[in-house]
Structure formats: C-alpha cells, structure tokens
Amino acid sequence: MSSATLTSSMTRAVNRPAGEDIVIRALGVNYAYGTGETRTQVLFDNSLEISRGEVVIMTGPSGSGKSTLLTLIGALRTMQQGYLEVLGHNLSRAGEWERARLRKQIGFIFQQHNLFSSLSAIENVRMAAALAPGAVKKMNQRCEAILDRLGLADRTHHLPAELSGGQKQRVAIARALVNRPRMILADEPTASLDAESSQTVLDLLHELAEGPDKTTVLLVTHDQRVLDRADRIVKLVGGRIVTNTLTKVAVRICRALAATEALKGLGEATLSRLANVMTVEPRAAGETLTRQGEEGDRFYIVGTGVADAYKDGRFDEEKCYGEGFGMISSYFNRPIPSTVVARTDMELYVLTKDDFLNALADDHSFEARVRNLLANLHPVDLENH
Amino acid sequence: MAFGNKVPLAWRNLTESKPRLFASVAGAAFAVTLMFMENGFRNALLDSMVNVIERLDGEMVLVSPTLYTLSVPFSFPLQRLIQAEGLPEVESASPVYVTTRTGYWRRPDTGALVRVCVIGYPPEDDALDIPELRENRDAWSRPNVVMADRESREDQFGKFETGVVSELSGRTMEIAGTFALGINVQSNGNLVMSDRNMMKVFPELGGPSLIDRKVTVGVLRVRPGTDLDQLRVALREALPADVRVLTKDEFIAKEREFWDKVAPVGTVFLIGVVMGFIVGAMICHQVLHADISDRLAEFATLKAMGYSNAQLFRVVLMQAFYLSLMGYAAGLLVSVLLFDWVHHVTSLPMDLSRNNPLAILALTVVMCLGSGALAARSLISVDPAELFA
DSSP states (O other): OOHHHHHHHOOBGGGSOSSSOEEEEEEEEEEEESOGGGOEEEEEEEEEEEETTOEEEEEOOTTSSHHHHHHHHTTOSOOOEEEEEETTEETTSOOHHHHHHHHTTEEEEOSSOOOOTTSOHHHHHHHHHTTSOSOHHHHHHHHHHHHHHTTOGGGTTOOGGGSOHHHHHHHHHHHHHTTOOSEEEEESTTTTSOHHHHHHHHHHHHHHHHSTTOOEEEEEOOOHHHHTTOSEEEEEETTEEEEEEEHHHHHHHHHHHHHSGGGTTOOHHHHHHHHHHOEEEEEOTTOEEEOTTSOOEEEEEEEESOEEEEETTEEEEEEOTTOEEEEEHHHHTOOOOOEEEESSOEEEEEEEHHHHHHHHTTOHHHHHHHHHHHHHSOHHHHHHO | OOGGGGOOHHHHHHHSSHHHHHHHHHHHHHHHHHHHHHHHHHHHHHHHHTHHHHTBOSSEEEEOTTOOOTTSOOOEEHHHHHHHHTSTTEEEEEEEEEESSSOEEEOTTTOOEEEOEEEEOOGGGOOBOOHHHHHTHHHHHSTTEEEEETTSOHHHHOOOOTTOEEEETTEEEEEEEEEOOOOBTTBSOEEEEOHHHHHHHOGGGOOSSGGGOEESEEEEEEOTTOOHHHHHHHHHHHSOTTSEEEEHHHHHHHHHHIIIIISOHHHHHHHHHHHHHHHHHHHHHHHHHHHHHHTHHHHHHHHHHTOOHHHHHHHHHHHHHHHHHHHHHHHHHHHHHHHHHHHHHHOOOOOGGGSOHHHHHHHHHHHHHHHHHHHHHHHHTOOGGGGGO
C-alpha cells in the first residue's frame, strides 16, 4: 500500500496531519490478543496520520486500546493487520532487528521509572546515550545537560534509592530525551510529578516539538495541563479512534462557524461536532466556488489561499483564512448570498448538508430557534440576517 | 560499541547488594571448593598409588604378566632379571620385593598388629630414589633392621623413630632410620629392608635357589642413548612369556589407569567433580535468575530503547563471568586451607599445584557462563510492550 493512497484517504480537515512531513501513517490497523477461542480483538480498523513536531494526546477509557496502539507505533509489538509506517519504517513487515533499529530513534517514558537501582542517575541516562554513536566526553556532556535541564544537576551521582519519586521520574525522562529522539512515546509522564516538575517536563516536550528537531510527541494522559497544550487529541473507545482532532484546525473552524451569520447560536459542542466532520477540498485559482442566487448545499471555510466575494456582480469582500461562505439552502430556505471566486490555489474546509444535519440532530435549541425564525420572518428579512 | 559505553552495568548489578554478593560468591566458591577437593582427592589417590613406582630408579621394569596393581603383588623369577641384565643395553638390573598383605608391624606401645607395606631390595642397588635410603645404606644393610616411612600414620603404628624395636611378622626388628615416601589408600605405612632381611621375614618370597626368588618389580637401568622401544622389543624376544616388559612411564600409567578406571576410585571422585560442577551451575543459575527477575522491568526498558537480546545477554554473561572469578578466588583460598588440613590429617599427597587449577578455573567460568546463558533466556521473552500496560 502506498503512502499516497493513505494520505488521500484522510479527507476530514481535523484528521489531517499538521504538516507535510508525515512521521506516522496508520491505515486499517487491527490488533488482537490470543488465538482461537481466546482471541480478543482490541483495535478495529484504525487510521491515523501524524506529522513531525505534533504533540498528540491519546485519551480514552481503560481498555480502549490506546496503549496497544502506542506500543504498535513504538515498534514494541509486531503488526498483525493493516498498514503502519513510523519514521519511514514500514512496520507491517518489519522484523525484530528493524524494529529495534527504529526504537533507537524513539524516546520512551513509562509510568514506572524502571531505573537500574545499581546505577547512579547519570549512569542510567548514559545507558540510553550509549545507543547513539559519539565520543564518551560528548555523551557525558549531553547527559549532564539534560539532567541539569530537568533540575537534577545536584543529583547526577545519586542512586535511585536516594532520589524522590518525582526525581526518579525526571531521570527516566532524561533517559528518554538524552538522544534527542525523533519521537517520544509517553505513558502518563507527569502522573507522579508535582506541579512545578510537570510544567518543566511539559515545557521540555514542547521545546523539543517546536525546536529545530521538531520531535513528535505522543502522550497517553489524563492530565488537563497537558490536554491544554496538545496539537492533536486522539480519543479511542472500544478499540476505535472516535476522535482525531488537530486542535488548532478545529478551533479555527469553530471560530469561523461561530462567526457565520446563519449559524449564530450554535453551542460549543455542536460547533465541535461540525468541525470534526468537515472535509478538505483543494481548489485552483480562478475557479468559481459558489454562485449568487443558486441553491447551495455546503458551507465553506478558507483553510489556505484567498478568494474574492461578489454581490450583484460587484466586488464585495475578500475571503481569507478562517472565513466562511456558502449556504445550505434547503435548511435555511434561502439561496447562496454571494459569488465567490478563488484568487489563489486554495484549500477549503467543507461542511455538507448531510453532515450538517447529523451534527445538528442533538442541538434542539438551535433547531427550534431557526424554525421559529423561519416561521415568523419574510425570506428577505432572513437573507439580510 | 561497548555495552553501555563504559557503564559497568554487569558489575554494578552483581555488587549492588553486599549480602547478596556474599551469598552469590559463597555459592560459587562452594562449588569451586567442591571441585578442587574432589579433584584433589582423585589426584592424591592416583599420585599416592604410584608413589613407589615413581621413585624406582630405572628406565624400564619387568613385572609379572598377571600384575594389575602393585598393591596386589604378583611375582616372576629372579632368573628373568639376570637374563635381562645380559643384554648389552642394560647397565644394571635390581630386584624389588613387595608385600602388601603379609607384613604386620606390632605397635610397641599397644602390642597391636597393624598391616604394613614392606619393600625390599639390595641396599647397594639404590632401587628407590630416596635420599635417606641412599645415605643410610650401611645402617639398613645390617640384619634385622628396617627403614621406616615417617609419613606413615602415627595413629596406626605409633611414631616411627630410629632405635625403636618391635616385631615385623613375628621377627624382632629395629628401626635403623626413617625416610619420607607417603601412604596410599591401600597402605597406612611403609617399611624398607634389605633383600636378605626380606627373605628371612618373608621366606615365601624365596625359592629352591637364588634364581627362583619371587621378584615383584625388576628395575632396569639402561645405558645412555638406548632406544627404549628397541630395548623393549629385544627384551620381549629374549625373555619368556612369564614376564612383562614396560617402560617406567607405562608402568605408572597402567597403575593410575587401574585406580582411575578399573577400581574405579578415580571415577568416583571424578563424578564428585561433575557433581560439584552441576551444584555450582544450579547455584549460579539461581543467583543470576533471581537477579534478572528482580530487574526484568529495567531490562525490558533497555529492550524498548533499542538494546538487542544479544546485548542484554552480554550483560548477564559478564555478570556470570565476574561471579566465576570472584567465586574461584574465594574457592581457591578455602581449598588451599582445606588441602593443607587434609594432608595434615590423612598424610595423602594433597598438592594444589598438581590439581589443574587452571582447568578448575576454566570449569568455573564455563559453569557460570552456562548457567548465566540459561538464566538470560528469560530476557528473550521479556516483552517491553508490557511496560505500557
């Protein structure tokens, strides 16, 4: 299966990777434990694309399969069914040797620190540093620097037994980060840390993601402080990804939807639902996107590029990033209000009528308000709104 | 790449807990001591059984074809020795008479009769290469005297000292002097006397005439430059089938082989060595397996980080290697003390330097590495994915 096929299958706007440099591609990933009558499937047809530098939070109830998915991405398990490519390694057919080679590019942070009690803090970190080729002196400098960064400069030669729980966890994090890994997989990394230490660790993870290395970070966590700083939130329930949201795109869409006159009054939950189902369409410069007076069945939000809106043949306004246009005429009982022409090549987030109606199904107050308006106002008045 | 790039993980894991280290080293040392002692007993036994033969001052020997060990002496007529001396390559020939079953020494202080090994030969022949016997030749050439082995068991015979007078198989004898030879598992003491005294005390060794005397071992000294193989062929052609021709080395090898494999006392002790090896392997396996089990999550973490099974194996094997060296050193020390004590108590020739210390070291290393490799198998099944569970 080619990467191109995978990318084209990801048409929902919030599902798409933040950048073009994709480091994780999963398609149709299934996984089961046991065989025969004891076989229990824990992952069902999961697809995911994550680009370099994203900070991804994986959430979900216990037993939802998030740890299994994480271990598959971390090359800690052998793939059974589906396609999985991580950092350029096709894990669908990778042997143990190739998986071990991949793991050297990944920093693992576990709930338990798993430090060798016989080694000092710096020696535990050096066990990881030794995996990266280089001079011993530089290796030691790297180890000292990362321990210093995590506030353990005065604890480098202490044994784990002489460190507090939080300090041990920070040593484990230093061990995971010392080789500047291309990807970090972490399981509740801040669970045993105090607020200040958690902040230090989160700052460091974001530094790595935003820095020149653009490290990709995948965290399994329920820590609200982490959720607030995630680029993407992936939620699994019953072995399926039910939410895969690139947060900044979702926020951008929600803001654009909220600013759209016809959708005013939509609740945050409805806006989020709408954002989650919007797809992406590329359009070429010069292409007419909507025509004034025609029946429409879509809302558009500008993702990239610029368009010009015309009313009654005259230039009305410029449509830029985050701005919406279009109309679902059958619902609002009015035609498309303006003609919009792409000035540049564009990427549009599209909300179809069916997705709109499905998303509205739970927002009874909004529907009641719209119906009330429709019942009491003249169509011309509605158009003015 | 060196594992851990100079992080001495194996050493640290082994030495982290001092009580545990002590127990581990003690376990390995116990096995080493067991192997040293069993092998020491085996070598002491075999060495002691060839003690007399090694001191025969000649290059070739004549023995009875039915002789399978010197401890059960069979004889051949003295005439064969005279015939052998007739060959130009033979410089001299000496008869050695041995009794192991019929000689009894009366202990002077208790009057008890104790069986003793008696060796007789013409004093002027110096058939045994023992300095005291050579130096005191005149003294023990006299009638009714013996030379006594001072390494004989004192608790059996009383103290063998010059001037002590007692009975040997019913005849009064005086100890004319002492020498050092050493006992074996068949004999707790040794006496040496002249052939003339021997014939008086043990007339059954004589015959109708001088040439019919019943010799146990004929010692042949050959002229310098003589080819022993050719001489053996010549002797076999010259002598009838009632005598066997052996080089001294063949005689020693034959005697050792009998006690080692036929008796088979040597094999019993060899089994002891093997048992020591097995016990040691089990102890080492338990020690290393327990250590690995305690650190399974840590090893799984290393595996998750990208360390291969082979690299993890190397850590355990290094740990096993260090354990083997420490266990060997401790075992060697204990064995030196025990060898000295056993020699003091039993008078057996317990000589550590002749006990293949390097072979025991190799066995110890193999024992620890083997058990380490077995213990390290659990690392293969370590699933780092479980760390995310």
